[in-house]
Amino acid sequence: MALTSLVFAVFCTITVAIYFIVPKKIQWVVVLISSVIFLFYNNLTVGTIVQALIVLLSSYFCGRLIYKYKENPKKSKAFLILGILLILGQLIYLKYTNLFLATVNHVCNLFNMDYQFQFVQRNSLIGISYYSLIMIGYLVDIFRGSTRAQDNIFKCALFMTYFPILSSGPFIRYEDRKEELYGEHKFSYESMCGGLVRILWGLFKILVISQRIGMFVDTVWADLNTYRAIFAVAAILFFPLQLYTNFSGSIDIIMGISEIMGIKLPENFTVPFASRTITEFWRNWHITLGAWLRDYIFYPLQKSDVIQKLNKKCKKVFGKKVGKKIPLYISMFIMWVAIGVWHGGAYTYIIGSGLLQFLFIFLEDILGPISKKINNKIGIHTEVFSYRLYQTIRTYLLFSFSMIFFRAPSVSSAINAIKSCLMLNNIGTLLNRSNLSSLLGNIGLDMKDFIILAGAIFILFIVEKLVLKGNVRKKLFEQNIIFKWTVVYALIFAIIIFGCYGAGYNPANFIYRQV
C-alpha cells in the first residue's frame, strides 16, 4: 500500500473516522486493527504471521522478564540477549541471507573455489527493519530502567506495528510515545487542518518533484552508455534530491496522519541540504535512525569493556590526544557499517550509506583543524555567505557521490556510473540538437516538465528556507483566510494537475521500502 495511493488515502480516512467515532478508551484498538491490516495487506501468509509473532512474543515476554528480574542483572541481561537474538535472528534470516551468501561467494572466488551459492527469495513484512530495531530499543530501555514493560500484549503489538511508520519510519521510543499511542484523543479542527496541510506538502514533494526527477534518473541509470557525461552527472546530482523529496515527503504524510489522530512523532529531517559538513548533514538527515544507532550501538560500544581497555592502551601508546580518538573511530566505524547494513542487504548500501559516510566524517574530523589553521593563516573568512555556500555545495557533492553506490544495483555498476560521467568522447555529437531531443524524448519528460520541476524545486527551496526560521504551517495559519486558502488550493491543484501518478506511471513507492 503505497503512501501516495488512493487505497492508502481511503484506508486512512476510514481509520481516522472510526478513531474519532468510537469511545476514546478504545481508540488505540482501532489503530491496532488498522496497523495489522496494513502490515499484512497483500502479504498474509503463514510465514509472515510467524515473522510478526516472533518479534511480538520475543519483545513482550522478554520485556516482561527483563522488567521482572530488574533486581537480578544476570537474569535480566540473559533475557535481554535472548530477546535481541530472536529479533535480530529473524531480521538477519529474512533480510541479510543474500548478503551473507554473496560474501561467501566472493570468498570462494578469491580462493578459486568452484562452488557458488544460489541467492534465496525471502518474503518479509513491510517495515521489518523498522519494527525490529524499535523493539530491540524497547528491550534495551527496559533493561536500562528508562521505561517499564508493557503488560498488555495488544498494546505492545500496537507499539510494534503502528501503521503510519511501518513504511518509512521515523524510529520511535516506547517511553516517549506510549502516552500518545494509548491515550485518549479529542478531535481537533486545528490538528486536522495542520495534518492535512502537512500531508499535502508531502504529496507535493513526492508526486511533483521526486517522481519527475525519478523518471530522469531511472532512464539514465538504465542506460549509462547512451546517457553518459553530462546526463550521468546530472542524474547523480539529482538523485539526492529525488531521495530527499521522496523520503521527507513520506515522513510528512506519516506525520500528518499521526497529527490528525493526536499522535506526535519525532521529526526526521531538518533541512539537511543546508548542512555545511557531512557530520552536520547526518544530524539533519534521518535523525531518528542516527539517534537510535547512537543510543543503542555507539554509546554502548564506547562504554564497553573492550573499547575502554583499548582506550587506555591507545592513550599509553599514542598519547592522550591521538589515543582517545582511535577507539572513538572504531566505534564510529562499527556504527556506520551498521547504518549501511540497515539500509539494505547489499554491499552497495554498506559502501554508499555506511563506509563512505564514515570516511567523510573521519576526514572532516582529521582535516577540520588543519583547514581551520590554513584559513586563519591566509585570512579566509569562514562566516560569510560565499564560504557557507561553498561548504553547503561541497557537502551536497560528497553526499551525491556516496549515493552513486546507494542507487546502483551493484558495486560494479556504481563504478560504471562514475566512468560514464567521464566518458567525454564525441560530446559534441551527444549534445547536438537532434540527438539531445531524442534522448530527452526517451526520458518521458519534455521542456514543460522541466519548467514545472524547476518551479517546484524553487518552491521547495523557499519553504525549506522558511523552515529554518520557524514553523511554516503555524505562520500560514496566522494569515488571512483568502491568502491561506489560496495557498492550500494552489497546493492541492498543483499536486492533482502536475503530479506524476495514475495511468502510465509507476506507483510512487517509498525508495526505502525495499529495506
Next chain:
Amino acid sequence: MKKFIKSIIFLIIFFVLWTIIFKVLWLDKTTIGYFYDEPKKSLDIVYVGGSNVYAHYNTTLAYDLYGFTTGIMSSDSQPSSSVKYLLEESKKYQSPKLYIIDLAKVGDDLGNIQDGQERKVIDSLKNSKNRIDAIQGMLKYTNIKKEDYINYYFSFLLYHNKWKNINSINIIGNKQIYKGYLFSVFTTKIEPQEIYQWDNNKKIELKQDNKEVLEDLIEYIKVNKLNVLFVVPRRGYINNAMEYINTATDIIQKNGYEVLNFNILDDFKVDFDKDFYNYQHLNVYGATKYTRYFSKYLKSHYDLPDHRDDARYNSWKQEYERFKSNYNEITTNNFDDLLLE
C-alpha cells in the same frame, strides 16, 4: 459550528475549481460526450456504433430530407461490449422511437482492444451507476487488470496529465458541429478501393465473449422493450468480420429483430472507386448516398415525426446550412448539385 461551515465552504469552492479545471483539461470530446448537449427528449432516433456511424450518416441531411432527428453515440472502434451501456445512457435523456445499432464490430476480439477504444466510451459517460456498470461490464472482457480499473473510475488519474496540451479550444469550450456527422477536408478525399464481395453463406462461430455480449444485449433490448434496428455498413471488412457478422445476424434474426445489411441490398449502390476515403469509411459522397437511402428507408418503415416547421429544432437546420456551406467551400462544388445526382 463556525469551523464546520468554514469546512463546507472550503469544499464547495474546491469542487467548483475542480469542475472548472477538469472541464478545461478534458480533451477529445467524442460524439458520445456531445450527445448530452441535445435537449432532453428531442431525438427521434439514437444511432450507436463505431466510426462508421459518424462517418457514414449525415444527421443534418437526414433532418433536411425528412425532418426527423438522429442522435449519434459513436466513437472510434467502439467495442461491442459498450452498446448496452450506451443504450441505457441514452434512455436517461431521450425517448427515441428507434435505436439503430451498427454491427460492424460485433466479432472484434474484446480481449485485444487497445487502451483508448473503451476509454472513449467510458470517459464520455457522465458519472452514474451506469458508468460504473459500463466500466465493470466492458473491462471484464479486456486484459486490463482489476487493480487498474481505478484509472477508469477516476478519469482524472489519466487526464490530469493533459495540462501540457491545453489550447484555446479547451479554455473557451468546444461545440459539436453538424450534429455529430464527421465532415472535414479528410472526408472529401477519394481513395479507390477494391470492391468487397459479401457472401451470406460464410459464417464462423462467434467467440464466447462476443456471443455473451450479443446475447446480453438482446436480452437487455427485450427486457426494456426497445425498438431496435441492426445495420451492417457497406465497406471493406478484414479478419473474418463478415463471417462473424453473418453468424450474429442469424442470432439477432432468430430473436425477432431486423438486420439491414447494406452490403447485400440490391438497390443501394456505392462506387468503390469514388465513394471511400479508406477501405472502411465512406467519404462525403458515399455518406451522402448512404444517408439519402437510409433516411428514406427509416421514414418509410418507422413512424418518425417531421420537425422542420418547429422552431425548437432550428439548430438542426443551422447545422445543415453550416455543413452545406463548408462542403461548398472545401470542394468548390455545390452540395445541392450532389443531391441532384
